[in-house]
């Protein structure tokens with residue numbers, strides 16, 4: 168192909184939804200549905216109004232009332248979202264407890280460059296490029312500020328692609344500082360620790376947990392899907408990291424966010440399972456990994472009816488937070504081990520590359536000084552060794568660096584200790600009251616859960632043994648040989 | 651992993667973030683280019699058929715996330731891959747270093763006879779070039795890789811990469827009926843990304 172093709176093709180006229188995002192292909196159906204559900208929406212909005220009046224203003228709404236929970240599940244009226252999100256997530260509280268924190272952070276690191284800031288700059292214009300809001304440079308600058316500030320706040324995470332979407336979405340509803348604290352609350356409070364950090368351990372763990380729950384809660388469809396060996400993680404990771412942003416139609420995304428900010432990360436699993444449940448038929452029709460991949464990838468986009476999705480999600484006889492956490496704790500060591508193997512392998516590649524370079528250098532030196540053969544050999548061997556050590560150190564340093572400063576930078580209440588399990592547990596305790604409420608119905612299942620929980624242990628063990636012999640390319644094959 | 655769909659060859663696209671992986675795929679499959687292509691979180695997947703002479707090769711193309719921390723999922727992408735395109739940005743030296751790491755990893759851990767192409771993208775930015783052709787050429791020769799320079803933006807050389815790779819993959823006679831070709835024939839299948847295109851007949855934006 169020559170340069171005959173004209174560069175800079177612009178997208179054809181893009182139709183946008185009421186929130187300014189390009190519409191999904193189920194738009195027409197969605198429009199019809201909106202017509203039919205307009206009354207319900209108005210009713211919900213009135214209920215909100217009454218509730219707030221009764222409580223004596225938005226500022227005083229209490230986090231954990233069952234009535235509020237019901238209302239949130241019905242959807243937060245769009246004009247209240249900004250405020251209610253900030254209250255529900257705890258972002259407002261954090262912001263008020265740390266006045267000037269955000270602006271100080273920005274000032275302190277002004278014009279400093281890091282790996283994170285470079286990647287952020289690469290992604291700024293690639294974030295919701297079709298949204299009018301981000302056609303304005305001043306708004307792109309805001310996005311940059313929020314992401315850069317966060318990257319300095321939390322070295323361990325820095326910047327992870329997907330955070331750009333989270334921050335950009337928040338900025339549509341609130342100012343920079345507010346969006347910053349929302350981002351903090353999502354990443355450091357709502358999501359498990361290490362979701363977005365440099366090895367993304369918890370993210371990987373949750374993808375396993377989801378697979379397991381898929382088998383437990385929707386056994387037939389779950390077995391069908393997993394038996395094809397489809398790489399589910401390659402799809403579901405995006406769902407979770409972006410809290411379904413860029414995946415579901417906007418109205419649905421907003422409703423998911425309402426519920427997520429109130430009820431926490433458990434919502435991610437509920438929504439994911441609901442997507443599978445609602446689309447059972449088309450999933451069963453897909454019989455190989457390729458077809459399934461395409462089908463599953465499309466599931467969120469088809470979910471233009473938020474009420475249907477959420478109703479199914481809330482009704483899924485699911486798990487207590489305890490169960491999720493149990494599974495998380497269970498899968499974590501496996502994921503960690505695999506990540507470590509991968510890391511070692513890659514370190515080794517890098518070392519070899521360095522070594523190769525050295526050897527080439529040596530050869531060229533040898534050619535030049537062919538008379539001093541023995542000496543130069545000795546020397547360069549020494550060089551080689553010291554170099555490879557250096558490499559190792561460098562790698563270690565890199566990892567350590569990502570952990571350092573973390574304590575000094577974080578104003579969080581939580582320990583940023585390395586004992587993640589402990590931390591996770593404490594996280595969860597904060598929410599346990601709420602869970603007990605919401606899970607009373609689900610507790611019927613808990614015995615059964617515990618029983619089935621024991622299953623994976625034995626499987627895992629046998630898998631672990633196998634794993635030792637497995638080649639590295641199968642490391643991330645799923646651990647569900649019991650299907 | 652079982653490759654149930656024998657008729658398809660799996661092709662993975664790897665490389666540092668924002669070198670233009672998604673753009674290359676988009677250019678090749680849909681003839682489009684967007685100045686601001688959203689970062690890939692997770693993976694995109696599509697199928698594409700390349701026809702040459704009397705033969706055709708069906709490709710299952712996997713476009714992957716570029717940011718380093720997503721690379722722990724990479725083995726999942728490249729297991730069973732028959733071909734790989736490793737992309738760097740000719741204006742970014744670091745991305746070429748990363749590309750070489752990918753090649754090494756593929757040679758070690760990928761399928762044993764994987765065909766690899768190393769691709770320097772963004773040739774439309776010639777004035778900012780930092781990776782010299784000669785350097786990559788000698789590297790590609792040593793390592794036995796195909797080597798191309800492309801511009802997803804102008805479209806230059808993009809098709810060639812895929813076609814040359816495809817020529818090295820198992821092919822089937824053109825009109826031979828395929829054994830259960832589910833990827834493309836399942837009813838109710840959302841159609842947009844499982845495109846089936848005869849590249850010879852292809853005009854811009856036809857799929």
Ligand SMILES: Nc1nc2c(ncn2[C@@H]2O[C@H](COP(=O)(O)OP(=O)(O)OP(=O)(O)O)[C@@H](O)[C@H]2O)c(=O)[nH]1
Nearest residue numbers: 667668669670671672673685687690716772802803
């Ligand atoms: N000038 C120029 N820009 C390009 C070219 N190819 C891609 N880009 C731009 O580079 C940016 C990144 O392109 P992507 O295709 O998203 O890159 P990627 O490798 O998929 O990035 P990740 O998904 O983040 O890993 C986008 O803004 C593209 O418009 C090219 O050939 N020339």
Ligand SMILES: [Mg+2]
Nearest residue numbers: 671672689690
């Ligand atoms: Mg991409």
